[in-house]
Amino acid sequence: xxxxxxxxxxxxxxxxxxxxxxxxxxxxxxxxxxxxxxxxxxxxxxxxxxxxxxxxxxxxxxxxxxxxxxxxxxxxxxxxxxxxxxxxxxxxxxxxxxxxxxxxxxxxxxxxxxxxxxxxxxxxxxxxxxxxxxxxxxxxxxxxxxxxxxxxxxxxxxxxxxxxxxxxxxxxxxxxxxxxxxxxxxxxxxxxxxxxxxxxxxxxxxxxxxxxxxxxxxxxxxxxxxxxxxxxxxxxxxxxxxxxxxxxxxxxxxxxxxxxxxxxxxxxxxxxxxxxxxxxxxxxxxxxxxxxxxxxxxxxxxxxxxxxxxxxxxxxxxxxxxxxxxxxxxxxxxxxxxxxxxxxxxxxxxxxxxxxxxxxxxxxxxxxxxxxxxxxxxxxxxxxxxxxxxxxxxxxxxxx
Numbered sequence: 006x007x008x009x010x011x012x013x014x015x016x017x018x019x020x021x022x023x024x025x026x027x028x029x030x031x032x033x034x035x036x037x038x039x040x041x042x043x044x045x046x047x048x049x050x051x052x053x054x055x056x057x058x059x060x061x062x063x064x065x066x067x068x069x070x071x072x073x074x075x076x077x078x079x080x081x082x083x084x085x086x087x088x089x090x091x092x093x094x095x096x097x098x099x100x101x102x103x104x105x106x107x108x109x110x111x112x113x114x115x116x117x118x119x120x121x122x123x124x125x126x127x128x129x130x131x132x133x134x135x136x137x138x139x140x141x142x143x144x145x146x147x148x149x150x151x152x153x154x155x156x157x158x159x160x161x162x163x164x165x166x167x168x169x170x171x172x173x174x175x176x177x178x179x180x181x182x183x184x185x186x187x188x189x190x191x192x193x194x195x196x197x198x199x200x201x202x203x204x205x206x207x208x209x210x211x212x213x214x215x216x217x218x219x220x221x222x223x224x225x226x227x228x229x230x231x232x233x234x235x236x237x238x239x240x241x242x243x244x245x246x247x248x249x250x251x252x253x254x255x256x257x258x259x260x261x262x263x264x265x266x267x268x269x270x271x272x273x274x275x276x277x278x279x280x281x282x283x284x285x286x287x288x289x290x291x292x293x294x295x296x297x298x299x300x301x302x303x304x305x306x307x308x309x310x311x312x313x314x315x316x317x318x319x320x321x322x323x324x325x326x327x328x329x330x331x332x333x334x335x336x337x338x339x340x341x342x343x344x345x346x347x348x349x350x351x352x353x354x355x356x357x358x359x360x361x362x363x364x365x366x367x368x369x370x371x372x373x374x375x376x377x378x379x380x381x382x383x384x385x386x387x388x389x390x391x392x393x394x395x396x397x398x399x400x401x402x403x404x405x
Contacts, residue, residue: 034079037072041099045084048097062088062097072102118382151374158377166209167233171199172399173342173390174209174237175349176248178217179356181372182365189365193217194372195225198349199237204393206348209234211376213369222251230255238401239331241346243267244324260402262331264346265292268322275317284311284318292344297333304330334402338392348390355385 049062065085072081086097098104178193185192193216197209210228214221222245239260242248244267252261269288276284287307294300304322312319322329332343342348359379366372379385 031079034081037081037101038083040101041081041083044099044101045086045097048088049086062086062094070102114382118384154378155370155374157381158374161377161381162210162212163232165233166229167235169199169207169209169234170202171207171209171234171237172202172396173200173239173241174198175200175241175346176222176252177243177346177349177353178245179353179376181213181360183213183369183372184365184367185369192369192372193221194376195222196349196353197225197229198352200348200390200393200396202396204389204396206387206390208352208380211373213372217245217247219247219250219254222248223254226251226255236401238399239335239343241343241348243346244271260331260334261328262343263325263328264344265329266345266347268325268329271321272318275321276315280315284315287311288322292329294333297330300330300333331402335399336392336395338395339390339399340392342390342392348387352385352387355379359384 045064049064063086065087067082067084069080069082072079083099083102084097087094088097175198176196177198178195180191180193182189183192192213194211194213195217196211199207199209201207210225212225212228214224236256236259239262240252240256241262241264242252243264249261252259269285269292272284272288273281287303287310290303291300291307294303307322308319332340335343356376356379360366360375366375
């Protein structure tokens with residue numbers, strides 16, 4: 006506590022005394038106590054010192070409590086009372102302030118934000134010292150917050166997906182450094198990002214696995230399907246073979262779109278240096294055509310032109326085949342969103358940016374919990390996909 010007060014004093018030396026906040030904090034104190042008194046009067050059906058035939062209990066003094074709000078810590082006096090229930094009296098509990106509450110929700114949100122940024126207990130106390138103003142913040146308080154986050158995550162992971170009308174599904178993985186068996190290793194967290202009928206994106210699940218093998222992706226699918234998720238109209242993926250195999254095994258016949266950006270990177274790897282720009286230009290004619298017919302012609306022309314000049318480039322292109330062109334079978338307004346995995350890449354990029362301050366995470370569950378915390382805290386924002394108004398016209402693809 007002494008360290009917090011000392012730090013607060015140093016801040017006042019820099020910025021001066023904040024008389025406005027002090028005045029507002031005093032008003033907040035008065036308002037909290039007035040609301041508590043009004044709440045109790047309604048329960049008792051009588052005010053202080055008021056005699057009433059309908060009185061449902063009696064007051065029993067007051068108790069002091071320190072509570073931290075967005076304007077700092079303040080000491081309030083809460084009324085005490087015994088409520089008559091017919092059989093026996095019970096102690097009155099305010100609905101405004103919970104029995105053991107010491108912080109307003111805004112302070113807990115700030116605490117959660119510090120935790121999600123990778124700060125330890127000492128740094129959290131330092132960052133929140135202007136709000137706490139010397140009020141204690143114990144290790145157990147932080148542990149309780151993490152426990153609540155864990156409980157919410159468990160509930161979220163077990164929720165039913167049967168009512169989620171997912172039209173498009175993006176699948177990808179983000180690599181995180183996690184301590185497992187006393188070793189820090191890079192492991193993937195598999196992520197499923199759905200697009201609903203109103204164009205809004207929703208994270209369906211995230212789970213840490215040992216690898217991106219087909220068996221791991223099948224385990225991820227098993228979780229989605231067991232919770233009621235129905236096959237979407239289109240699955241957008243990169244070139245991971247394990248993921249592609251899992252899609253085919255669990256949802257055979259579902260449309261698949263291979264990320265055109267990932268495939269371009271593969272082509273660049275095999276293209277002769279002197280022909281790189283020409284290969285890219287010809288490839289763009291395939292994925293930025295005005296129609297499926299034009300794209301198909303550009304695809305065939307590409308193969309015919311480069312089969313002898315750059316055979317490895319052609320082999321790489323044919324590996325994805327017509328799955329590079331699936332997006333053309335949907336409304337044109339949606340092509341930009343469907344031709345790549347950019348939607349989930351941006352999400353994973355936000356995850357990486359948020360966790361880069363932490364050299365490693367203590368365990369697998371902490372890694373999953375951290376990503377979940379970033380979602381529910383509102384630190385990860387997702388916009389609707391392009392062409393969302395035409396999603397009502399989208400239906401499962403028929404065999405071409």
